[in-house]
Amino acid sequence: MRNAFALFAAYVLAIGMACAEVGDIAPFTRGTFAQIRAEHASRPLVLHFWSLTCPPCITEMPRLAAFARAHRDFDLVLVTTDPIEQSERVAARLKTWGLTDAANFAYADNFVERLRFEVDRNWHGELPFTALIKPDGSVKTVEGELKTEDLVAWLDKGLTQ
Amino acid sequence: MIRPTCRFVRTTAIAASCLASSLALAHDPSMHGSHAMSGMSPHAGACTEPVPQCASSATPLFDKEGALRVIYAVGGRVYVARSGDDGRTFQPPVAISSAPANIDESNEGRPTLVMSQAGVMAAAWSIWRDKQWNAMVLFSRSLDGKTFSPPRPLAKSVSQRFPSLGFASDGTLWVTWLDKRNIASAKAAGDTYEGAALALSVSHDDGANFSPSVIVSDRTCECCRISLAFDPDGGPVASWRQIYGKNFRDHEVGRFGADAKSVNGIRVSEDNWAIDACPHHGPSLSIDAAGTRHIAWYTGGGVRKGLFYAHEAGQNAAFSAPQPFGDNERTAQHPQVLAHVGALVRAWKEFDGETTAILFQASYDNGDAWTPAKTIATTRDASDHPILIAKGERIFLSWLTKEEGYRLMPLPLTPER
Structure with a gap:
């Protein structure tokens, strides 16, 4: 009984610790792609996948962040492929880009494989x-760097339609 | 426009996620504080026992006695487990690293294990060592197959990842990895420097001492693992993704110089994959007894896209034309190639939206004609890359899947070999 109580206490404590670590970053799992699409259905949506361990991602993010702040005619949603257990590290990085308030x-x-397949089977x-x-x-999917001129061209086409 | 989204979904899902993570945390007394959650393993929330099934990758080796050894990481520690029955059961594992670390447990950056002809085991892996995500390659060896030396770094450079190692037939231990030491100096000189570099170090005393590492090729892709094999005369040959011109990320195959300070390589094919990205998709190299080098790779290039195979008759020979394989409509990925006693096998992963399958083909004429693609194993949840490994005359598929655990499966090869 005493052991059971200790386990329960450890469990409650652990919940507090784990949740404090997660921060304001939502889990991306099966079906999340469709949910995001539905939520942003009325506006052009830029859904951008990145990782802490991907140097080209880290290089381009400040530019993407600045562009998103300067343009109010689309929604930016960021998905890191790092596991959600890494949220503390992810949040620290997002803070340096001023992207803490973005949809993360x-x-x-x-x-x-299944997460990727839902977005683009290729x-x-x-x-x-x-x-x-x-x-x-x-x-339209873009592998690699999202060039500002390509994003502008895509947005222009979206607005003229 | 930047604005929060999915508020309701987010709150409830986080609660569920916290619950799962907390349960795992509370149930494992071996975990300590925040380190318990710091591993990169996507399985961290589900499974924390130091067994292969709880790892995100498992890399196999057959030891001198023919027993299977598997290296993997769980909860920030690296383990080696021995199986006397080809992976059906494992003995209690040996922990190589004692202090938990933020190990690179990605399928590309996996811990790796090799053995010399005398039975010395050598292991290498990388850890994330700071908040800038700089990494460090660690090395450990075992002289008795039971205990491992304390892990130690092989270089002092700013960041190293993706170690690949192997013993040559003369006993020399060759280690290569991707290294970022030349980026800072290039930037200081006003040059741009895409990617990383291929670093090389050797040991002539079974890993007790290593030569100072040197960069043998600048401007490699920074996030694809290197494949290392040996020519019949013992010369080490590597294959890796190199950056050509501005940003074509295609493949190179090259032999390291005997002085361990150079590499003599050629481009496998001009796929012209122009991409500023991390493909996380390294090549696979195998060299047969006649010295023919066989390579399988993935490209999303402008010239060709998908999985390809080619061979080179030997050093300085030209590569054969890239031969496509796998089903692009099923995201064919992570190819492996293995040449072994007259047979040549290639295996890869496909996904149809629900099921992941490992398929293979065999060739008995040096890679010109191949048997029809055949599925050897499937799973309906997360899985590691497939690995081909040989013992005696047989070739096995080694595959770790979340649902089924570790499996070692002999390939049904036709008898005309």
């Missing part, structure tokens, strides 16, 4: 990776 997700499902896991989704439902 982290992988919470290790069946990564995506082999390259990072960074971006899905550009228009209100009409059309999806």
Whole structure:
């Protein structure tokens, strides 16, 4: 009985610790892609995948953050492919970019093939990776660096339609 | 526009996630404080026992007695487990690293284990060592197959990842990895420096001492593992993803110089994959008894896209034309190639939206004609890369999956070999 109580106490303590670590980063799991699309269906959506361990991602993020702050005509949603247990480290990095208030997700499902397949069945896991989704439902994917001129061109087309 | 989203979904899902993580944390007395949650393992919330099934990758080796050894990481520690029955059961593992660390447990950056002809085991892996995600390659060896030396770094450079190692037939231990030491000096000189570099170090005393590491090739891709094999005369040959021109990330195969300070390589094929990204998709190299080098790789190039195979008749020979394989509609990925006693096998992973399968083909004419693709194993949850490994005359698939655990499966090869 005493052991059971100790276990319970440890469990309650552990919940507090774990939740304090998670921060404001939502889990990205099976079906999350469709949920995000539905929530942002009325506006152009830039869904951007990145990782702490991906140098090109880290290089391009400040530019993407600045662009998103300067343009109010699309929604930016960020998904890190780092496991959600790494949220503390992810949040620290997001803070340096001023992206703490963005819609942030982290992988919470290790069946990564299925997560990728939902976004783009031809995506082999390259990072960074971006899905550009228009209100009409059309999806354009970009492997690697998201060039500002390409993003501008995509947004211009979206607005003229 | 930056604005928060999915508030309701987020709150409830985080609660569920916290619950799962906390349960794992509370139930394992071997975990201490925040380190328990710091590993990169995507399985961390589900499973914390030091067994292969709780790892995200498991790399196999057959020892001198023919027993299987598997190296893997769980909860920030690296373990080696021995199996006397080809992976059906494992003896209690030996922990190589005592202090928990933030280990690179990605399928690409996996811990790796090799053995010399005399039975010395050598292991290498990398850890994330600071908040800037700089990494460090660690090395450990075992002279008796039971105890391992304390892990130690092989270089003092700013960041090292993706170690690959192997014993040559003369007993020399070759270690290569991706290293970022030249980036800072290039930037200081006003040059841009994409990617990382191929570093090399050798040991002539079974890993007791190593030569100072040197960079043998600058501007490699920074996030794809290196494949290391040996020519019949014992010369070490590596294959890796190199950056050509501005940003074509294609493959190179090259033999290291006997002085361990150079590499003599050629480009396998001009796939022209122009991408500023981390493909997380390294090549696979195997060299047969006649010295023909066989390579399998993935490219998303402008010239070709998918999995490809080619061979080179020997040093300085030209590579054969890239031969496509696998089903691009099923995201064919992570190819492996192995040449062994007259047979050549290639295996890879495919995913159809629900099920992940490992398929293989065999060739008995040096890679010109191949048997029809055949599925050897499947799973319906997370899985490691497939690995091919040989024992005696047989070739096995080594595959760790979340649902089924570790499996070692002999490939049903046709008898005309």
